[in-house]
Amino acid sequence: MPRRQDLPEPHVLAPLERQVIDFFVDGVRVLGLPPSLGEIYGLLYISRDPLSLDDVVHTLNISKGSASQGLRALKGLGAVREAITANGDRKTYYEAAVELKRLVGGFIREQIRPHLESGRTKLADLARTAETVSDPSRREFLDDRISRIDQWVRRGGQILPMIQKILGE
Amino acid sequence: MPRRQDLPEPHVLAPLERQVIDFFVDGVRVLGLPPSLGEIYGLLYISRDPLSLDDVVHTLNISKGSASQGLRALKGLGAVREAITANGDRKTYYEAAVELKRLVGGFIREQIRPHLESGRTKLADLARTAETVSDPSRREFLDDRISRIDQWVRRGGQILPMIQKILGE
């Protein structure tokens, strides 16, 4: 019974596919993510059918380790999901999530919110440290600067839902 | 004086200043910028008076090269400006720009817009390549995926001015 994984095709990427993948490699670089994530996402994005980890490894010529870690990270970002595997196949197949809303949401949740969170914590520490400054003139200056950062963090927290709303329609 | 070469004694930073600097080091990492930019900006941000390149070098204990390049990059981002130099002094002094509007605007202009721009170009190339695909079914799929990316890029271009507007008040 011939199955997917029995086909020993070298699977050379067409120029178009390569172009799409490169597009996403550049895209994820802007977001500060490793190139392999861009490659994998790009490949899935331009594949009509879901692909297995093995498909990814062979098509992109990357290691199993990279593919495994990359797929996990993309799942975590909500950029890739497991496709429902219909037949009695024990591989899991992956497909790209293509809704901008989901992509942006995942990125904000995983990459931005945690930093905003820790920023808030550090800021609170900072304010506490500043309270121990005795010189009133210096103290006034510090209070201004710290409250300014506070304003920035606050604005950041406000604007994220707006971005999600605008991109999510 | 028996000092090690002409290496200057590093100025010791108060804990508060160190905390602020670290805050910005983390901040710029999120933006994909080198730590030295965060250090320099943080130092200027928490300094009441403008500082010279030499001040930056000695206080942060970084090389002159790093300080020079870092200050240039920060100027390019609009995050730092040259202060009006008191007469009789030929050093130039730098101060942090603290308006969120300016910071965000500079970052978008320098780091985001260029990528959006090149994204548009690559996308146009892609669309041209896709036109050569003959299989109608495959072609239909590709057209959908490509127009979807086009939509993303378009949305990105629309949302940037909104962000600037919201943060710029």
Next chain:
DNA sequence: ATTTTTGTTCAAAAATGTTTGAACTTTCCG
């Protein structure tokens, strides 16, 4: 006109981040 001060440049070193691959675990199947 020489030296000192101020700052820039860039090749190489150091630091950091990414990918690999071999060993390992888990699950399925006979």
Next chain:
DNA sequence: CGGAAAGTTCAAACATTTTTGAACAAAAAT
């Protein structure tokens, strides 16, 4: 059970980015 297939882990190899520092240039002071 034992073996094979699928997937994970992580230390080391590799790649990229950042920082350094010595050489250089410009300009002011001596």
